[in-house]
Amino acid sequence: TETDKGTYPFYMLKEIDEQPIVLRNLITRYLPQNKEPQIGEGIIKDIKAADRLYIVAAGTSYNAGLVGARMFERWAGIPTEVHVSSEFAHDQPLLSEKPFFIFLSQSGETADSREVLQNINELGYKSLTLTNVEKSTLWREATYALPLIAGPEIAVASTKAYIAQITLQAILAYALADREQLDLDLEQELSKIAIAIQGIIDNKDALQKVANDMLVPSPNAFYIGRGVDSAVVLEDALKLKEVSYVQTEGFAAGELKHGTLALIEKDTPVIAIMTQPSLAGLVRGNLAETEARGSKTFTIVTKSIAKPEDDLILPDINELLTPLVSVVPAQLLAYYTSLGRGLDVDHPRNLAKSVTVQ
Numbered sequence: 616t617e618t619d620k621g622t623y624p625f626y627m628l629k630e631i632d633e634q635p636i637v638l639r640n641l642i643t644r645y646l647p648q649n650k651e652p653q654i655g656e657g658i659i660k661d662i663k664a665a666d667r668l669y670i671v672a673a674g675t676s677y678n679a680g681l682v683g684a685r686m687f688e689r690w691a692g693i694p695t696e697v698h699v700s701s702e703f704a705h706d707q708p709l710l711s712e713k714p715f716f717i718f719l720s721q722s723g724e725t726a727d728s729r730e731v732l733q734n735i736n737e738l739g740y741k742s743l744t745l746t747n748v749e750k751s752t753l754w755r756e757a758t759y760a761l762p763l764i765a766g767p768e769i770a771v772a773s774t775k776a777y778i779a780q781i782t783l784q785a786i787l788a789y790a791l792a793d794r795e796q797l798d799l800d801l802e803q804e805l806s807k808i809a810i811a812i813q814g815i816i817d818n819k820d821a822l823q824k825v826a827n828d829m830l831v832p833s834p835n836a837f838y839i840g841r842g843v844d845s846a847v848v849l850e851d852a853l854k855l856k857e858v859s860y861v862q863t864e865g866f867a868a869g870e871l872k873h874g875t876l877a878l879i880e881k882d883t884p885v886i887a888i889m890t891q892p893s894l895a896g897l898v899r900g901n902l903a904e905t906e907a908r909g910s911k912t913f914t915i916v917t918k919s920i921a922k923p924e925d926d927l928i929l930p931d932i933n934e935l936l937t938p939l940v941s942v943v944p945a946q947l948l949a950y951y952t953s954l955g956r957g958l959d960v961d962h963p964r965n966l967a968k969s970v971t972v973q
C-alpha cells in the first residue's frame with residue numbers, strides 16, 4: 616500500500632525515491648499536453664486582481680515558499696512576500712491594498728498557519744492553500760485549495776512535499792505569466808528535472824560515503840549559496856540538523872564574512888550550492904575563504920559552470936527550478952548522516968510531523 620515502507624529501512628528514503636514520480640504526477644494533473652495549465656479560473660482571476668502575494672507557511676513549507684516567491688515575481692511579475700506563520704500571526708506586517716494569500720502546508724493542520732488564515736478571513740481577504748491533505752483544515756478554510764498529490768508523507772522530515780510545493784508554485788506562476796514572453800516550456804523542463812533527480816538517486820552510494828566521511832563525525836556543518844541557492848540552503852540545513860543532530864546553518868554565502876567565518880576550523884564541513892552562473896564566481900570566493908581556514912568542502916554545481924575540482928555535477932536547467940534538483944543530494948546527505956549516527960531517521964527526537972499547538 617501507499618503507506619507501507621516495503622523493503623525500505625526508513626520512510627525518508629522511500630519518500631526521497633518517490634520524488635521523480637511525484638513530479639510526473641503533478642505534470643500529468645496540472646500541465647496536460649497542449650492545454651492550458653489546469654489551475655482553475657477563479658484562482659487565476661483573483662490573483663491577477665491582487666497587487667501583492669503573501670506566502671505564509673512554517674518549516675520546510677516556508678522554505679519552499681522562498682523558492683516559489685521568486686517565480687511569482689520573475690515569471691508572473693507579482694510582488695511577493697514570504698512569512699513564517701508563527702510570526703505573521705502575532706506581528707502582522709502592513710498589508711498592501713489588494714493582498715492575496717497563499718498557504719503552503721504539507722499537513723494542512725499547522726496551528727500557526729491556521730491562526731493566520733483565521734485572521735485574514737476575518738479581514739475578508741482571499742486565499743489559496745496548497746496542501747498534501749485534501750479536506751484538511753487549511754484546505755477547508757481557504758477560499759481555494761489545490762492538492763500536492765505527493766501521496767502520504769510519513770517521515771517527520773519532509774522531502775517529497777518540498778518538491779511538490781515548489782513544483783505546484785512553479786505551475787501556478789507559469790499559469791499567471793505571459794507565457795509568450797517567458798522563454799520556458801515548463802512541462803518539458805519538469806520532465807528533464809524528474810530524470811535529473813532520478814540520476815542523483817541512482818548514485819546515492821557516493822553520497823553515503825560523503826556523509827560518513829565528512830558529516831557523521833562532525834559536530835557542525837554549513838551550507839552556503841547565493842540567489843535562489845540562498846533559499847535552498849535553508850532547507851538543506853534544516854534537513855541535516857533535524858535528522859542527524861549535526862548543528863547546521865544554511866545562509867547566503869556573502870554573509871559568511873560577517874560572523875560565521877569565525878566558526879570555521881580544520882575539517883569543518885562547508886557545502887556550497889552553485890547553480891546560478893552569474894553568482895558562482897562569488898560563491899567560489901566565499902568557499903575559498905573557508906578553505907584557507909581548513910574547511911572540508913563539498914560542491915554541488917550545475918554543468919555549465921562546473922570546474923574539474925567540483926564534486927557533484929547537476930544538469931543545466933531553468934535557474935529558478937534548480938532547487939528541485941539541488942535539494943536532493945542534501946536530502947540524501949541528511950538521511951545517510953542520520954543512518955551513520957545510528958539514529959531513528961523517521962522519528963527525530965522532540966519533533967512531530969504535524970504541529971497543532973502554537
Ligand code: G6P
Binds near residue numbers: 728771773967968969
Ligand atoms: C513540522 C514538520 C515539518 C514541517 C512543518 C510545517 O515541523 O516536522 O516537516 O515542515 O511542521 O508543516 P506543514 O504540514 O504545515 O507543512
